[in-house]
Amino acid sequence: MSTRLLINAGPIKKRGRTLSDEVVEQLTEKIQSGSLEVGKKLPTESEFVEAFGVSRSVIREAISQLQARGLVETRHGVGTFVREPTVKDVIFDRSTISPGTTQELAAVLEVRACLESEAAGLAAQRRTDEQLAELERILRALVKEDISRDISVDVDFQFHEQIAKSTHNSHFLDLLRQLGKHAIPRSRLAIFDQEKAMYQQRLNMEHEAIFNAIAAQDADAARAAMRMHIINSRQRMRSASK
Structure with a gap:
């Protein structure tokens, strides 16, 4: 070989x-x-x-x-x-995050709000045209109406990974990957058929707002859009668990 x-x-x-x-x-x-x-x-x-x-x-x-x-x-x-x-190389111990615990996921989302809002701002400033094109490709795959839940979790995570890559600071990507896919709320939520369309529409709008801000190289708007997306995700998860 x-x-x-x-x-x-x-x-x-x-x-x-x-x-x-x-x-x-x-x-x-x-x-x-x-x-x-x-x-x-x-x-x-x-x-x-x-x-x-x-x-x-x-x-x-x-x-x-x-x-x-x-x-x-x-x-x-x-x-x-x-x-x-x-x-000493491990920043987070994944075993301390319980995938089935709403409280634990809410705590992780607080960390993500801080980490990824800054990542989005840096991505808006530093992304290349090639990285933006890849982010758009992932976004288009994510907004497909017939996408399955399992696939949507993977593609959702790819969207956030691509933003972390676009910071040109590998620590953002390392931290995100250590949090893992279980930090994506849609991996935990049971969305009923009658609610799925509305849920998907809201997520699509939020992801598109993040993409548009990064495309426009508007760092402040990118930070705000990402923070709002994660805060909304946290609220949707809490509402679904009641």
Whole structure:
């Protein structure tokens, strides 16, 4: 198997960031998704250069950033390996969030309101045209009337992930992923058929307001739209649980 197939990489295109940041993002996603398993030895520097189509200095900087984040470790004379996370690397312990507890989800949504409103504001300022196009693609998939609940949860989470990516600050994405899909209220709510259309319409309007603000590069409007969306989600969840 070729190195390019091994890491499923393609030539990097600079999109408003450094080339090393682009490499870091791709490798971080593969490590967090499990595509690059814990303990696995990474390709050599030369193989990375061939796979990504960048210079050795770019690869060295990217590996240095991954080391700083605790995602990989270099063993002298042996190579660089995907690192096993330690307790101190975990920002949130997911086991403390009970998916079936309304009170716990309400608390998580308070955190999301703070985290994601700022993420939306930064995304409005920093997003690239390519990232906006991807956000629009996800939005169009999300607003389909015939989308199933299971699929809608996945696509909803992708929408928020894409906004976090558009901040160009990987910590927003890391935090969101650690909260996980169970922090999406629609994954918990039992929506009756007669209520589904209205519920979906409200969510669509809120997501579109967030998208429009990011598209317009209006940071204040993006923050307000995201905060309102999460506050409304919290209220809808509480009303449904009564």
